[in-house]
Amino acid sequence: MDPTTSQFGPPEGERELAAVEDIVSQAFGMPLEEMTPWRQKVEAGGGQLRVLREGGSVAATSVLIPMGQWWGGHQVPMVGIGGVGVAPARRGQGTATRLMQAALRDIRGRGVPLSVLYPATQPLYRRVGFEQAGSRFELRVQVSGLDFHERSLKLRPVEPADLPALHDVYRRYAQRQQGWLERGPYIWNRVTHPRGEVAYGYLVEGVNGVEGYLYLTRRLISPRDLLQELSLTDLVALTPAAARRLLSFIGDHASLAREVVWRGGPADPLLFLLREQTYQVKSLFQWMLRILDVPAALQARGYAAGQSGALHLEVEDDLFPENQGRFVLEVENGEAEVRAGGDGDMKLHVRTLASLYSGFLSPDALRFAGALEADELSLRTASALFAGAPPALPDMF
CATH class of the missing domain: 3.40.630.30 (Gcn5-related N-acetyltransferase (GNAT))
Structure with missing residues (x-):
């Protein structure tokens, strides 16, 4: 199937809605007769059904859930992703990757800096920039x-x-x-x-x-x-x-x-x-976090009251060129400003930044895993800025 013909958007008409229900039923092992009530419940709660069309038919599905997430006492806009499923005949062809890339472009286009999901498989989501960021x-x-x-x-x-x-x-x-x-x-x-x-x-x-x-x-x-x-x-x-x-x-x-x-x-x-x-x-x-807009996400987050410092980052992002490059995070009394430029003293992929941002792993642990490069001053600064309680989620979606 030619991926250049891919289209991402809401399902259109009863035929595509039936395709969504069939894909989700098979992907999650749920009885087909429960799918219409499930879909209606999703839509009634503000969940947004999205499909990837390829070759004129529905190849994959997802549900986008607009909400927020609390970081350092600040609410940061976030869209949760659930209901990811691929039609059985389309598996093994990169369909899920194209679905996720399209979904993330859609979410970033709304001005939302974060996305979160619970992974059924980590390699797929790591390919599009998600990383472990907290526990349930x-x-x-x-x-x-x-x-x-x-x-x-x-x-x-x-x-x-x-x-x-x-x-x-x-x-x-x-x-x-x-x-x-x-x-x-x-x-x-x-x-x-x-x-x-x-x-x-x-x-x-x-x-x-x-x-x-x-x-x-x-x-x-x-x-x-x-x-x-x-x-x-x-x-x-x-x-x-x-x-x-x-x-x-x-x-x-x-x-x-x-x-x-x-x-x-x-x-x-x-x-x-x-x-x-x-x-x-x-x-x-x-659970896994994707930072869609590096400066917006860093600036929207709260930091410990009284905490001040500057961290020079150099970020790599394979999907969003806007996130690629150097940024300076400047925190004064718990409030942040972010600007482009700086010395790039801490080098990391946007995936690693997700784990750092949430406080899931310390900078030392991430360096030990080979996920970032930094001098000792940058490590100490990052440790202080991103310190906090272990990130957790009681809710599934």
């Missing part, structure tokens, strides 16, 4: 170990009118994390209406309003004795009292469930509250 962990806790008896805050079921307050609570917590999403409707819908399950929301209130909440699903794992596993699609607490109240609520299920599981990072502060280490933390994924 499963936290599995013994319910019997949640021996809290906090009752000072009121706990009640979530009502529809509570949703704006819950969104505010999440946002106030997420902006203090590294890599957490500024959620849009697509992600919130996955929290409140997970596929194939019913999520029950509960919130806790103090004198100043909502201080935390959770969404809980129940999975029957032993029909004989009605034993459940509790799975949380969200768990957020702004105060220690809210954290203990929510953990007390989960602990109240000890006669029904042995374990509760939620997703997050490698060092969840809720686990610090437990008396014993009655939990397991398991790595699920390393």
